[in-house]
Amino acid sequence: MKQITSKELSLVGEQLELEENMIAQYRTYCGQVSDTALAQKFESLANMHKKHFETLYGTLK
Numbered sequence: 001m002k003q004i005t006s007k008e009l010s011l012v013g014e015q016l017e018l019e020e021n022m023i024a025q026y027r028t029y030c031g032q033v034s035d036t037a038l039a040q041k042f043e044s045l046a047n048m049h050k051k052h053f054e055t056l057y058g059t060l061k
Contacts, residue, residue, distance in 0.1 A: 012056055019053035022046075 004012070026046035030039045 009060075012060065016053060016056055019049050019056065022049040023053065 023046050026042045026049065030042040030046065033039050033042070
């Protein structure tokens with residue numbers, strides 16, 4: 001497998017941070033709304049970003 005450059009590693013690190021922020025943001029939104037459908041949508045979006053995070057993180061192993 002080809003090794004990634006330090007620049008690529010830096011970009012992946014930045015993307016991981018963005019995904020973590022999106023997870024936290026959508027979970028916060030989920031706790032702030034009273035509409036059940038909207039809360040479910042926010043939770044779904046948080047889970048989607050969690051999968052993105054896990055996929056990116058898995059590429060570094």
